[in-house]
Amino acid sequence: xxxxxxxxxxxxxxxxxxxxxxxxxxxxxxxxxxxxxxxxxxxxxxxxxxxxxxxxxxxxxxxxxxxxxxxxxxxxxx
Amino acid sequence: xxxxxxxxxxxxxxxxxxxxxxxxxxxxxxxxxxxxxxxxxxxxxxxxxxxxxxxxxxxxxxxxxxxxxxxxxxxxxxxxxxxxxxxxxxxxxxxxxxxxxxxxxxxxxxxxxxxxxxxxxxxxxxxxxxxxxxxxxxxxxxxxxxxxxxxxxxxxxxxxxxxxxxxxxxxxxxxxxxxxxxxxxxxxxxxxxxxxxxxxxxxxxxxxxxxxxxxxxxxxxxxxxxxxxxxxxxxxxxxxxxxxxxxxxxxxxxxxxxxxxxxxxxxxxxxxxxxxxxxxxxxxxxxxxxxxxxxxxxxxxxxxxxxxxxxxxxxxxxxxxxxxxxxxxxxxxxxxxxxxxxxxxxxxxxxxxxxxxxxxxxxxxxxxxxxxxxxxxxxxxxxxxxxxxxxxxxxxxxxxxxxxxxxxxxxxxxxxxxxxxxxxxxxxxxxxxxxxxxxxxxxxxxxxxxxxxxxxxxxxxxxxxxxxxxxxxxxxxxxxxxxxxxxxxxxxxxxxxxxxxxxxxxxxxxxxxxxxxxxxxxxxxxxxxxxxxxx
Numbered sequence: 001x002x003x004x005x006x007x008x009x010x011x012x013x014x015x016x017x018x019x020x021x022x023x024x025x026x027x028x029x030x031x032x033x034x035x036x037x038x039x040x041x042x043x044x045x046x047x048x049x050x051x052x053x054x055x056x057x058x059x060x061x062x063x064x065x066x067x068x069x070x071x072x073x074x075x076x077x078x
Numbered sequence: 079x080x081x082x083x084x085x086x087x088x089x090x091x092x093x094x095x096x097x098x099x100x101x102x103x104x105x106x107x108x109x110x111x112x113x114x115x116x117x118x119x120x121x122x123x124x125x126x127x128x129x130x131x132x133x134x135x136x137x138x139x140x141x142x143x144x145x146x147x148x149x150x151x152x153x154x155x156x157x158x159x160x161x162x163x164x165x166x167x168x169x170x171x172x173x174x175x176x177x178x179x180x181x182x183x184x185x186x187x188x189x190x191x192x193x194x195x196x197x198x199x200x201x202x203x204x205x206x207x208x209x210x211x212x213x214x215x216x217x218x219x220x221x222x223x224x225x226x227x228x229x230x231x232x233x234x235x236x237x238x239x240x241x242x243x244x245x246x247x248x249x250x251x252x253x254x255x256x257x258x259x260x261x262x263x264x265x266x267x268x269x270x271x272x273x274x275x276x277x278x279x280x281x282x283x284x285x286x287x288x289x290x291x292x293x294x295x296x297x298x299x300x301x302x303x304x305x306x307x308x309x310x311x312x313x314x315x316x317x318x319x320x321x322x323x324x325x326x327x328x329x330x331x332x333x334x335x336x337x338x339x340x341x342x343x344x345x346x347x348x349x350x351x352x353x354x355x356x357x358x359x360x361x362x363x364x365x366x367x368x369x370x371x372x373x374x375x376x377x378x379x380x381x382x383x384x385x386x387x388x389x390x391x392x393x394x395x396x397x398x399x400x401x402x403x404x405x406x407x408x409x410x411x412x413x414x415x416x417x418x419x420x421x422x423x424x425x426x427x428x429x430x431x432x433x434x435x436x437x438x439x440x441x442x443x444x445x446x447x448x449x450x451x452x453x454x455x456x457x458x459x460x461x462x463x464x465x466x467x468x469x470x471x472x473x474x475x476x477x478x479x480x481x482x483x484x485x486x487x488x489x490x491x492x493x494x495x496x497x498x499x500x501x502x503x504x505x506x507x508x509x510x511x512x513x514x515x516x517x518x519x520x521x522x523x524x525x526x527x528x529x530x531x532x533x534x535x536x537x538x539x540x541x542x543x544x545x546x547x548x549x550x551x552x553x554x555x556x557x558x559x560x561x562x563x564x565x566x567x568x569x570x571x572x573x574x575x576x577x578x579x580x581x582x583x584x585x586x587x588x589x590x591x592x593x594x595x596x597x598x599x600x601x602x603x604x605x606x607x608x609x610x611x612x613x
Contacts, residue, residue: 022537030129030134031129033118034116034117034129034133034134034223035116036114036115036116037113037114037115037117039114039171040113040114040169040171040172040175041113043168043169043172044111044113044169045613048168048169048264050163051161051164051165052161054158054164055161055164055165055268059295059488060295061296063293063294063295063325064276064294064295066324066325068323068324069379070323073161073329073330074328076358076361078353078354078357078358
């Protein structure tokens with residue numbers, strides 16, 4: 001029984017260390033992104049130009065062809 | 079070889095961050111783009127706070143806000159369809175950085191909470207637009223669409239309190255236009271150019287141009303059953319409403335802000351117009367007016383106003399006010415214009431705690447203040463964070479600004495008549511009407527507010543395309559001389575960063591501080607740098 005508890009404890013400790021390691025690594029990666037403004041650089045140099053090209057190429061309705069029909073809706077009395 | 083003093087200093091700088099004056103914040107910026115070679119090191123404690131409680135927390139909360147308000151698919155559809163969301167709102171954390179640069183401790187924390195409130199409200203609005211939008215939903219008009227009212231961004235959200243929980247009002251331009259200019263100033267240029275391409279001359283107010291341009295480029299979601307427009311206080315904007323009426327093509331009610339709002343007869347007329355607007359909503363949406371809802375929401379809004387007064391009290395009488403110029407200006411105008419919502423109460427609760435700590439411990443929140451500045455008239459939207467730069471570079475602490483002071487009132491809720499009368503007053507004190515083009519008495523409220531907030535300098539905004547404010551330029555010059563007030567002019571063209579660049583704005587202030595004030599900069603690296611291509 002003792003041996004079993006000990007190995008369970010060890011496994012738990014290992015798991016905790018592993019989790020701690022993963023969290024620490026994730027935090028280190030996030031901090032690197034944060035500190036060197038990698039999010040800003042990705043958005044500025046990659047995402048924004050890509051989206052801009054997409055919006056520039058988008059087919060748009062010619063709104064000037066819409067009729068400006070001022071009498072379309074009934075006159076209201078309040 | 080081993081310089082003990084240098085090591086000690088390096089360790090101290092690492093732990094506490096460099097003291098103001100040694101920071102050289104201009105050196106961490108990339109040339110032209112304004113991106114950071116690396117973000118600012120504020121010492122272990124404040125950098126950790128900024129990283130975890132501001133940067134990580136806000137990215138996480140943005141995802142949560144999207145999940146709560148329609149979900150990621152709706153967001154993705156909107157992002158793919160509309161330039162103003164895709165191009166603007168992804169780099170939102172950079173907007174935080176620009177506004178919060180150089181801040182430490184409680185000032186950094188309280189100011190960041192203000193930004194959080196604005197981001198949550200922004201996401202709430204554009205997600206509602208996308209949920210309802212017939213354009214991205216295959217032309218289908220859904221239930222939400224039929225329960226949404228499109229309003230002009232300067233129509234106070236409080237007008238629609240009687241339908242709280244049943245109908246939702248979403249301003250047409252606040253998110254596609256106004257907020258974009260602060261976050262990414264590139265986006266709006268497309269809309270200004272679009273409206274000029276159909277023949278509008280370039281000299282009217284670029285705000286009206288950009289707002290119309292959204293419709294010209296068919297970049298406005300079809301998200302509402304009916305619309306309530308106004309003259310946006312500035313009468314140039316009447317033309318915007320005409321273009322909106324044409325292109326949005328919905329039943330429309332016009333709720334103007336009168337010019338002569340001191341006249342009691344005008345006020346009476348305004349009260350009638352608000353009631354007509356309420357009847358329009360009832361007719362269009364078939365939902366009855368609720369006095370109980372109106373009263374409940376007005377009382378909640380009054381709570382926000384009372385806290386704002388407490389903040390002003392601390393700002394005017396102590397050195398403990400923990401909110402910087404840009405956070406104060408943007409949060410306040412956003413909150414008062416949008417109207418009551420739970421996020422404002424959450425933010426105010428957090429800020430109250432921080433402010434009380436500052437007062438009880440007598441924390442000097444902006445210790446390098448050389449001048450207490452009041453900013454007057456309308457600010458450059460593409461450089462609203464100029465005051466962060468001005469504090470870091472020159473020790474100019476912008477304590478308060480005109481837009482914060484516009485809606486300086488609570489609303490009575492004891493009777494329907496009192497509520498209506500006060501609501502009319504609030505509505506008439508609209509942005510750009512209360513002071514900026516509100517007549518001589520009101521534009522000169524500057525002097526009493528300068529005294530009230532204990533300011534010794536004025537930052538006078540000079541919106542080059544605002545015909546109203548250009549008309550009183552000389553009068554201000556005369557008054558500044560007569561009253562012996564230090565004031566610098568800050569030229570700009572509201573959203574259009576091409577007319578007056580950020581560098582030109584900084585130069586105008588640099589010139590004043592060197593040639594008139596004969597002062598030395600706190601951070602010389604911020605005097606001259608190129609951020610011409612920044613967001």
